[in-house]
Amino acid sequence: xxxxxxxxxxxxxxxxxxxxxxxxxxxxxxxxxxxxxxxxxxxxxxxxxxxxxxxxxxxxxxxxxxxxxxxxxxxxxxxxxxxxxxxxxxxxxxxxxxxxxxxxxxxxxxxxxxxxxxxxxxxxxxxxxxxxxxxxxxxxxxxxxxxxxxxxxxxxxxxxxxxxxxxxxxxxxxxxxxxxxxxxxxxxxxxxxxxxxxxxxxxxxxxxxxxxxxxxxxxxxxxxxxxxxxxxxxxxxxxxxxxxxxxxxxxxxxxxxxxxx
Amino acid sequence: xxxxxxxxxxxxxxxxxxxxxxxxxxxxxxxxxxxxxxxxxxxxxxxxxxxxxxxxxxxxxxxxxxxxxxxxxxxxxxxxxxxxxxxxxxxxxxxxxxxxxxxxxxxxxxxxxxxxxxxxxxxxxxxxxxxxxxxxxxxxxxxxxxxxxxxxxxxxxxxxxxxxxxxxxxxxxxxxxxxxxxxxxxxxxxxxxxxxxxxxxxxxxxxxxxxxxxxxxxxxxxxxxxxxxxxxxxxxxxxxxxxxxxxxxxxxxxxxxxxxxxxxxxxxxxxxxxxxxxxxxxxxxxxxxxxxxxxxxxxxxxxxxxxxx
Numbered sequence: 383x384x385x386x387x388x389x390x391x392x393x394x395x396x397x398x399x400x401x402x403x404x405x406x407x408x409x410x411x412x413x414x415x416x417x418x419x420x421x422x423x424x425x426x427x428x429x430x431x432x433x434x435x436x437x438x439x440x441x442x443x444x445x446x447x448x449x450x451x452x453x454x455x456x457x458x459x460x461x462x463x464x465x466x467x468x469x470x471x472x473x474x475x476x477x478x479x480x481x482x483x484x485x486x487x488x489x490x491x492x493x494x495x496x497x498x499x500x501x502x503x504x505x506x507x508x509x510x511x512x513x514x515x516x517x518x519x520x521x522x523x524x525x526x527x528x529x530x531x532x533x534x535x536x537x538x539x540x541x542x543x544x545x546x547x548x549x550x551x552x553x554x555x556x557x558x559x560x561x562x563x564x565x566x567x568x569x570x571x572x573x574x575x576x577x578x579x580x581x582x583x584x585x586x587x588x589x590x591x592x593x594x595x596x597x598x599x600x601x602x603x604x605x606x607x608x609x610x611x612x613x614x615x616x617x618x619x620x621x622x623x624x625x626x627x628x629x630x631x632x633x634x635x636x637x638x639x640x641x642x643x
Numbered sequence: 644x645x646x647x648x649x650x651x652x653x654x655x656x657x658x659x660x661x662x663x664x665x666x667x668x669x670x671x672x673x674x675x676x677x678x679x680x681x682x683x684x685x686x687x688x689x690x691x692x693x694x695x696x697x698x699x700x701x702x703x704x705x706x707x708x709x710x711x712x713x714x715x716x717x718x719x720x721x722x723x724x725x726x727x728x729x730x731x732x733x734x735x736x737x738x739x740x741x742x743x744x745x746x747x748x749x750x751x752x753x754x755x756x757x758x759x760x761x762x763x764x765x766x767x768x769x770x771x772x773x774x775x776x777x778x779x780x781x782x783x784x785x786x787x788x789x790x791x792x793x794x795x796x797x798x799x800x801x802x803x804x805x806x807x808x809x810x811x812x813x814x815x816x817x818x819x820x821x822x823x824x825x826x827x828x829x830x831x832x833x834x835x836x837x838x839x840x841x842x843x844x845x846x847x848x849x850x851x852x853x854x855x856x857x858x859x860x861x862x863x864x865x866x867x868x869x870x871x872x873x874x875x876x877x878x879x880x881x882x883x884x885x886x887x888x889x890x891x892x893x894x895x896x897x898x899x900x901x902x903x904x905x906x907x908x909x910x911x912x913x914x915x916x917x918x919x920x921x922x923x924x925x926x927x928x929x930x931x932x933x934x935x936x937x938x939x940x941x942x943x944x945x946x947x948x949x950x951x952x
Contacts, residue, residue, distance in 0.1 A: 387745040395733045480729030484785070486695065487723040488746035491715045641695040643725070 385490060388498045396468055396502065403464040404510045408517040410456050415518060416525040418444050444526060445535055449605035453539050454586065458579055458600065461510065461547045466572040468506065469554035472499040473636070474567030483643040496559060496636045500629050503555060507547050515540040538608050545621040546603040550575045552628030559632035562642050599624060644671045646793055646824040647692055652701035654687055662687045662848045664701070669826050669841070674819050676839030677828040678937065684848040685828040686726055689797050692826065693723055705793060722786040726797035726828070728778040736766030736773065736781050743785040755788040761814070762807065775802045783811070787818075794818060794825045800834055812837050832934040844937060852937075864905045866893065866929040871900045872922040880921050890914050903929075 473496070476482040485495055515537060522531055554571035561567040582600035584591045595601040602621050607614035647669040655661045662684040669675040679685050690696040691703045694714025703710040705717045730739060740755065749755070759766060764780040773781070779802040787794070796815075800808040815838045819825060829835050835842060836856075844852040871877040877900045884892050884902075889910035894903035906914045918926075 385746070387742055391731070391734070391742055395731070476731075480725065480727055481731050483693075483695070483723070483725050484730065484743065485746070486714070487693065487718055487721075487725075487786070488743065489715045489718045489748075490746055638697075640697060641690075643690065643693075643695045 383494060384498045384501055385494050388485065388490070388495060389502060392472065392499060392502045396471065396506070399464065399467060400506050400510065403460060404513055407457065407460050407510065408514050410460070411452060411514055411518045412521040414448060414452050414456075415444065415521045418447060418526065418529075444522075444529055444531055445539065445609055449539065449609060450586075453543060453603075453605050455583065457514075457543055458546070458582075461507065461543075462550060462575050462579060464510075465503070465507070465547065465551045465554050466568070466575065468503055469551060469558045469571055470564060470567050472503060472555070473558040474561050474571075475564045477562050477641060477643070478564045478567075480643055482641065486641070486643065492637050493633060496633045500555060500632065503551050504548065504629075507544060507551060511540055511544040511547070535609055538614075539605060542603045542605070542608060542614070542618055542621075545618050545625070546600060548625040549599055549602075549621040549628070550578070552625040552632075556628045556632045556635070559636040560639070562639075645669070646671050646706060647675070647795075647826055648702075648704045649688065649691065650702045652688070652691055652698045652703055654691065654696060654698050656687075659847065660684075662691075662845075665845070665848075665850050666701075667843055667850065667853060669824055671824050672819070672822045673840045674815065674825040674827060674838050676835040676842040677826065677845060678830065678832075678835055678842060678933075679828075679845035680830060683845045685830075685845060686797055687848075688845070689726075689795055689826070689828060692795055693721075720792045722789070722791035722794045724782055724786040724794075724796045724799050726801070728775065728782050728802070730770045730778055730781065732769075732771040735769050736764070736777075739770060739781065740766060740785060740788070744788060747789045749789045752788075754790055755784065758784045758787060762810065776804060776807065779803055780807070792823060794823055794827075796825065796827045798829055798831075799827065800829075800831065808834070832937070836933045842933070856933075860931060861908055863931060864891075864907050865911065865931070867904050867906070868925070868927050868929060869902050869904065869918070869923055870925040871902070872924050874900065876921050877902075880917075883917055887913075887917070890917070 473482075476485075482495075486492070518536060518540070519533065522529075522533070522536070553574050557571035557574075558567045561570070578598040578600050581594040581598035585594040585598075585601070599621065602617040604612075604614050604617055606612070607617070645668045649668075650666050652665045653661070653663050655663070660682070665684070665688055667675070677685050677688065687696070691698055692705060692710055694710045694717065697711045705721065708717055710717055734742065740759075744750075744752065744755065758764075762780045762783055764784055765777060766781060766784075770778065770781070783799070786796075794815075799815075800811050803811060812834055815825060815827070819838070825838075827835065827838065839856060841853070841855055843850050871880055874897075877897070880902070881892065881895060884890050884904065889906065890913070891905040892902065893905050895901070904914070
């Protein structure tokens with residue numbers, strides 16, 4: 383099912399990129415927690431009272447600040463870029479360049495190759511967010527020890543983000559398995575996640591753009607619901623479902639397609 | 644026993660590209676040459692043998708197994724040398740060899756070492772920095788490290804220097820002696836000529852000619868060059884040849900008293916009997932070459948030369 387030799391080789395050629403993104407993501411998280419100061423935000427809040435920005439700064443807890451910054455912009459776009467680059471290099475670029483021929487000229491099943499590569503991508507995301515979460519919890523203890531923070535909510539934010547990334551990685555991985563050319567794999571595998579990200583970002587800018595939220599799976603990672611204790615489980619389950627379906631589809635499509643090797 | 648078999652295989656990529664109704668069999672222990680110009684469909688046919696592509700019509704089998712549904716099983720006893728070298732660039736040659744050994748579950752590296760030595764492969768450096776020829780050698784070593792029974796070679800000598808080309812041809816001959824079944828695609832006549840028993844010509848996706856080389860030799864006209872010692876005999880001989888239907892005068896030079904004569908193998912003894920009465924100072928056969936015979940198939944436009952402009 384999973385081939386250790388291929389996994390080792392995949393790890394060797396992709397681990398540098400993963401490490402870079404994990405470090406950047408964790409540093410961003412730590413810095414944002416470290417610089418948070420509730421009283422400054424209150425002052426700024428006073429300045430923007432009555433303007434559209436007021437809504438953005440209305441809640442001034444650490445987690446709500448992170449929800450509207452890290453968990454909707456930085457923490458989303460960085461992993462998306464990582465996913466786009468990695469997913470393409472795992473399958474489509476190897477088919478496009480022809481180096482996949484070497485794997486397939488050994489007694490290795492196509493399904494084994496796909497599953498091994500998929501496991502790498504999923505594991506990379508899980509470990510990335512594990513490190514980021516631990517870094518976050520540690521920096522909360524260090525920099526915000528006097529602030530009242532619900533750690534379980536913080537963990538849920540990260541779990542939600544991980545599930546969103548799992549679904550998005552499914553999209554990129556699917557197109558990497560489906561397309562024979564890197565350019566096509568990137569057009570869809572990068573285009574769709576970035577479009578989703580932008581739709582979600584725009585929908586938060588103004589109420590008139592709220593409709594865009596219906597065209598993006600990023601809306602299923604509902605930070606407000608998580609922080610205010612509303613029911614968010616079904617949304618996260620949908621993200622999990624999307625991811626699982628897309629990974630299975632990737633496997634089936636790769637098993638059946640013609641390879642120009 | 645048939646090892647590789649294609650039966651009425653069709654794969655249409657559109658725009659006239661692909662292969663159409665291609666059938667051939669490669670018997671155990673023989674070398675099958677697959678000749679054709681660039682873009683004729685050689686690689687497409689090989690893709691089907693390897694199980695990379697599924698045919699729209701027809702069946703491809705290797706050792707009796709369907710090459711699409713049993714692709715991974717077939718690879719256990721098959722060595723494949725791709726036409727284009729595309730190796731994972733971030734590895735060193737040695738790491739790549741080790742990876743392929745692991746994937747093939749080959750534990751004994753004696754054959755691998757022998758191959759490295761025979762092809763003078765320098766595997767320690769990064770693949771990214773290797774020359775095309777060195778990458779090619781690396782591909783050769785990894786294709787045959789598990790001592791496969793069936794070899795599928797797609798334009799194997801391109802990118803190799805002449806010495807290595809010869810060495811590769813020797814290697815193929817040696818493997819054939821050991822009973823290996825070989826499918827070799829090429830557009831280089833000399834390598835096909837040197838190694839193959841059966842030859843097929845493919846053009847625009849259609850097999851246009853299949854033949855056995857030994858049989859072809861029997862039915863092809865032989866060409867001889869000879870020089871006669873003096874002018875009187877020269878003229879007499881020319882006259883005799885011109886009146887004889889079995890022997891064809893292809894060329895004569897009265898100054899040097901040279902003749903070029905064509906003659907089918909069945910009439911050869913008649914020709915020699917005639918010659919016996921003449922003072923011949925030199926006599927040699929121009930070796931048969933496939934190139935001459937098949938150049939006509941090579942031209943994309945049937946029936947004629949096309950001027951450059």
